[in-house]
Amino acid sequence: MTRKLPIGPMARNLFATAGVQIVVALLSLISGPLQARGLGPEGRGQLAVVLVIGQIAAFLSDAGTLGYVIRERARGRPRGVLIGSVLPILAVSFALWAIAAWPLALVFGKGDPTLTIMILAQLTLLPFTAATQLGSGVALAEERWRIMMIIRLTVAVVPVLGLLVLFLSDRMSVQSACICYFVATIIAAIPALALCLRSRPLVFSWSITLDAWRFGRVSMLTILITMGNTRADVLIVSQFLSLRDAGLYAVASILASMPLMLTSAVAQSLSRRLSLSSLGAETARASRLLLLVMAVICIGVAGAAPFVLPWLFGSAFRESVPILWILLFGTLCASPSNFLGYATSLAGHPKSAAFAQLIGVVVMAVTMIFLVPAWGLIGAAIGSALSYAASAGVLLRNAHGTSGIQWCSYIIPTARDVRDVVLLIRRKLSIVFGRPL
Template identity: 30%
Template sequence: MTVPPPPQALPSAGQVDPAVARRPAARSSLATAGYLVAAQLAVGVASLAINVLAARSMGPAGRGNLALLLQIAYVANLLAIAGTDRSYPATVVAGRGVRGTSLDTLRLVAPAAAVVLLVAGPVVYAIGTDASTGAMLVVAGFTVSACALLGTAALRTGAAASGAVRPYFIATITGQLTLVAAAGALTVTGVSSPDVWLLVYGLALATGCAVAWLTLRRRPDPPDPPHSLAPARRLGLRLLPAAIASLVMLRADRLMLPWLGTYEQLGLYIVVATVAEFAIWPVQSWVDAQSPRWHQRFLAGKLRRTPALLAAVGYGLVAGAVLLLAGHLLVVPVFGAEYRDSVALLVPLAVGTACYSVSRVAIGLGVATGRARGALVADIPAMVVALTAYLVLIPRYGAMGAATGSAVAYGVGAVLALLAQGRGGRPAIDTTADSSGFSRWSRS
């Protein structure tokens, strides 16, 4: 279906005429998506190698403990950047260079990041009180890991917004190569402490992040057009509840398994859930790269949603089938006989992969038109379904309960996201300029 064109207005000083500036163009946005997918493929390959090394070094219980600490770091990062990673690429002014977009992202997320780290610190300390290496090492590893993840996320958002992916690609490749080398060294030397693995993880990622930011300092940006962070901040705040709900859907299963089940169940779950998450990355990278283009096409009244949604359905079905086949062939040979029970989790995880892919594209289209409502009506009810399912199913079925609960929640989210797209309605963006020359986003 085609979105009706918004009211036309003459561009004011500093405002880019959408008919002239369509950055990134189709070829550029596909190239950006390709680089983002390539970077995440490198993360996937490295994560698989580290997953195997950690699983064989620590066993299911130790691997589950490391997974819990890493999940808290991931959650802290996602909470800090929640909403901004969607809103900034969808509102960035055309012509903004990658250094500027990356720094803009850091400015937007820095206050939230400080609060999240302060709140998470005592929780991590409490978890680490029983660690043989001491709780302070756990806190140090968590802090380094969370900061490295945040810096890398800012680079990724800046890359998606500007179309210049090289700094993020450098950070990813450098960090992952360092991480694999460090994990190999830990395995060879017989280090089995999850706390030491966490610290090494953070230091390795920080190395890649530091190299990329040094590259940015030497990279001349084009002259910046007039810009304001206010539209991104406003839309990000409207998206915050949905972003938190999406975060809960993605991570609550891994955080609740140790309490409602066991660390061993989390270890069995994480080795296949991580692979399922890899299958989602390409579609999310494509959405992030397309977001500026979708926004410009919406302003020009030429945004077509149906092809993107059909592509999401096709990708989700193929990715789910590949996950099933690859998992059945590789889980036991790669991870060992201890993880044989993980194979049964592949069916619900494959269903969840297909559903989540569809919901991300539907929500991404809505965000590109300035609609926070689509994300809210899809992700918040899905979060409630997920939490309810985890509370009911995990105590009885363990890892299978977590996998089934996530599949049900992702299915609900996909259906609601598609229904929100189908309702359509008037454009959510008012292209009339404010006194600073920037488009005003309505409160829909």
């Protein structure tokens, strides 16, 4: 007789999102080597700058309203009222980004016309990314996993197909690779826009707009600091070292961050519950289970890195191996940091999450100022890893103060946790293979 696991709905939601994340991770193992082999370290560095700027801008383009939409929709606020009320905030955000686009392109383009134009094009697509995030927020709050799967798979599959065609036809360049991602951004916005249109009539409520702005300005600060903590290291390397170094660092950073897709899957599967909870026992258990799985994954990646990384990306990227080892330690620290930061914001404490990420940014800035000039890429990796550790420490302290649960309960798994994870995996594998394991 199969014992029923106590994580029931959480497990079902997790497998609904984790499956997509696994597919995305596997596709990254295809697109990453194609980019690296087709562009080389310097070209890969240019592409990394464009994509990182696009990622930071995309997360900021909704002016912090995504968390508000998820929370309020989970609590039953009508879709049409929510969307209609946040649209004015989005319009102002787009206008500000349009003003800032040219200066940003000039600064990070480093005098390269191609790089400058690609950055401008990336920032032009912000309305599409904001629409995608708005629709995704509604889908998460309603646990509409099919729509989420379509959006995520579109973002992952379309670039891989384009890059594969470019690589096989020997036509890959920074411009053509960027275009693949631009097309994916536009296509992914279609199902999100369709969900938003089904929310008509859109109703504007000034009180909800003000409430969304009050929530969003703090949340946006959190996002800005988080992006600085998780993405700015590539930009720092590109500005203070070279685009070639940025390419080497980007490859290591992508491999190190891939396990964090599991963090995202867990957080998304629990979005509704986290919106209604206050960092209680269920959040603590999910956090420590997540860290347990992440530790196993990171150890495996670290052991395989010296052999797999050069084989996948080419011998020109062999220098990325020691950078990857250091960043994997940062990934372990980022697991509780990212998950508890997300949970803290949805539990109604965005300022606490913002403060934790701010501490991480300060630690990264200070360490990189001293370490990058002396140790180059190794110094940048150490600064990034220490920033995650600092943020995790602050968030653990905050979770203890809010819930009364000891900080170790969020990161140290129990024997029951290990047993339940093993049973869950065996049950799912039994379904896959059609026989008990």
